Amino acid sequence: MIRYVIVLSSLVLFSEGLLACSCKELTEIEQVDRADFVFLARITSVREAPLRERPEMGMGVEASFELLDMLKGNEAEIPNLLVSGNHNANCGVKLIVGRPFLIHTDETGYVSICDGTRRMMWDMGHDVESVIEKYRNYISDGKPFKIEPTSEWIEDMRRIYCGDGESEDS
Numbered sequence: 001m002i003r004y005v006i007v008l009s010s011l012v013l014f015s016e017g018l019l020a021c022s023c024k025e026l027t028e029i030e031q032v033d034r035a036d037f038v039f040l041a042r043i044t045s046v047r048e049a050p051l052r053e054r055p056e057m058g059m060g061v062e063a064s065f066e067l068l069d070m071l072k073g074n075e076a077e078i079p080n081l082l083v084s085g086n087h088n089a090n091c092g093v094k095l096i097v098g099r100p101f102l103i104h105t106d107e108t109g110y111v112s113i114c115d116g117t118r119r120m121m122w123d124m125g126h127d128v129e130s131v132i133e134k135y136r137n138y139i140s141d142g143k144p145f146k147i148e149p150t151s152e153w154i155e156d157m158r159r160i161y162c163g164d165g166e167s168e169d170s
Contacts, residue, residue, distance in 0.1 A: 021091035023114035029144060031116030032135065035104035037073035040120065040132060041065035041082075042100045051083060051090075051110075060085045063095040065103075069132065072139045079109030084117075093117050102131070 032038055044064045051060040063082040067075065082103065085092030091112040095101065096119070104116035111117040120128045134145035 021113065023091060023112075026114075026116070028116065028135075028146060029138060031104050032072065032138060035072065035115065036106040037078050037103070038071040038116075038135065038139065039067060039073070039075075039078065039103050040069040040071070040100060041067055041103050043082075043095050043097050046095050046097055048086065049083070051085065058090075060090070060092060061095060065101075068100060071132070071135050077107070079105065079107060082109045082111055084111045093119075100128075102135075 026034070042065060044066050046061050046063045048059055049062040051058065061084055063084070064080075065082060067078070070078075082095060082105065084095060091114050093101070093111050093113055095111075100120045101111075102116070102118050102120050103111060105111050120131070134143075137143040138145050
């Protein structure tokens with residue numbers, strides 16, 4: 001019985017590390033190239049929902065959005081809803097109502113912190129227009145760009161969104 005309690009306690013204590021998000025490090029260019037659609041959108045609603053396209057990941061969120069700027073892909077073909085995981089095991093993006101996001105996705109609408117989807121933070125002094133212009137120049141003319149070290153961004157998002165530190169408004 002004591003052995004059972006010790007094993008169970010160990011699983012609970014160490015499961016956080018086992019469920020951590022793991023992303024393949026990609027440059028912004030690789031993230032854009034892999035995405036069918038890249039666009040700027042403001043999240044209008046979020047609700048908890050099963051991840052139909054990825055049932056092995058359990059529950060996630062579905063989000064409605066307002067399209068602000070189409071950067072890559074055909075606007076008529078973008079998914080109606082964005083879908084993301086809601087915990088660190090599936091690298092989910094914390095989609096916040098009213099906030100703009102730079103979305104990288106495919107026909108499923110699935111987004112993660114690994115694919116380049118990121119919150120655009122005018123309110124935190126980021127030069128969003130410059131970021132969008134760099135994306136636009138690469139997509140239309142193939143002009144290479146670098147926004148920030150992708151690995152640092154992934155670590156920041158993992159810390160903020162996966163409960164390893166500050167809140168999203170810190």
